[in-house]
Amino acid sequence: MIDIHSHLLPNIDDGSPSLAASLDLAQQAVADGVTHVLMTPHHMNEKYENPKASVIAATAAFQAELDANEIPLTVFPSQEIRLTRGLLDELAAGELLGADENAKYLLIEFPDNVVPDYAGQYFYELQRLGHTPIIAHPERNTAIINNPELLKDLLKQGALAQLTASSYVGTFGTMVAEFAEQLVAANWVNFVVSDAHVLPGRKYEMTAALQKLGSQRAAEYEANAKAAVNGTPIKRAPMAASLTKPSLFKRLFSK
Numbered sequence: 001m002i003d004i005h006s007h008l009l010p011n012i013d014d015g016s017p018s019l020a021a022s023l024d025l026a027q028q029a030v031a032d033g034v035t036h037v038l039m040t041p042h043h044m045n046e047k048y049e050n051p052k053a054s055v056i057a058a059t060a061a062f063q064a065e066l067d068a069n070e071i072p073l074t075v076f077p078s079q080e081i082r083l084t085r086g087l088l089d090e091l092a093a094g095e096l097l098g099a100d101e102n103a104k105y106l107l108i109e110f111p112d113n114v115v116p117d118y119a120g121q122y123f124y125e126l127q128r129l130g131h132t133p134i135i136a137h138p139e140r141n142t143a144i145i146n147n148p149e150l151l152k153d154l155l156k157q158g159a160l161a162q163l164t165a166s167s168y169v170g171t172f173g174t175m176v177a178e179f180a181e182q183l184v185a186a187n188w189v190n191f192v193v194s195d196a197h198v199l200p201g202r203k204y205e206m207t208a209a210l211q212k213l214g215s216q217r218a219a220e221y222e223a224n225a226k227a228a229v230n231g232t233p234i235k236r237a238p239m240a241a242s243l244t245k246p247s248l249f250k251r252l253f254s255k
């Protein structure tokens with residue numbers, strides 16, 4: 001199993017606070033059936049700056065620790081890049097890492113609970129330059145929960161989206177889980193990932209999520225993760241025109 005979103009590198013963002021915690025998370029990943037993990041520390045998110053060279057060095061050092069501790073996990077350098085007005089400059093400066101070596105696929109997170117009004121314009125420009133944005137955890141963004149069309153428009157324009165395994169199996173509560181289920185059913189997400197941090201109640205739940213997806217979608221998502229890491233084309237299942245029902249949030253609060 002390949003996990004294309006994690007915060008396993010020690011001491012560089014809100015993920016793992018120490019090498020010991022990182023090795024512990026790595027062991028959890030292996031126990032969950034994961035063989036390859038992308039290291040995706042936050043970059044440009046106001047609090048954390050993790051430019052390309054430093055992530056590459058930290059990932060190599062972590063791989064050496066994994067090997068020394070005989071933990072059978074292969075790690076690759078990447079980033080979770082905050083969408084800001086500085087994104088295209090950072091790309092031009094060569095400071096961004098993708099899921100693959102040529103940065104064909106870029107993992108993009110939106111500012112908390114917002115979809116910036118320039119997202120469509122910036123995504124268009126990224127794609128014109130040969131980079132496909134992969135939207136991180138749309139199921140936890142309240143702007144998208146309130147108005148799923150915001151996500152749909154970006155997907156129709158060519159972006160991809162990934163679901164956090166914990167969201168899908170219910171760790172973030174019923175509202176997020178139900179919304180995640182709807183996104184899966186509508187083919188509005190293309191991957192399931194751990195987004196592993198060291199947080200109470202957060203653990204590796206990739207196997208549980210894949211089991212819940214059922215064998216066909218699990219195989220599809222696993223193939224997509226492999227294609228992202230290899231920088232090869234990703235098969236997009238046909239998107240439903242809309243979600244089956246308004247989000248639980250809307251149903252509860254629009255009365």
Ligand SMILES: [Fe+2]
Nearest residue numbers: 005007080195
């Ligand atoms: Fe993340």
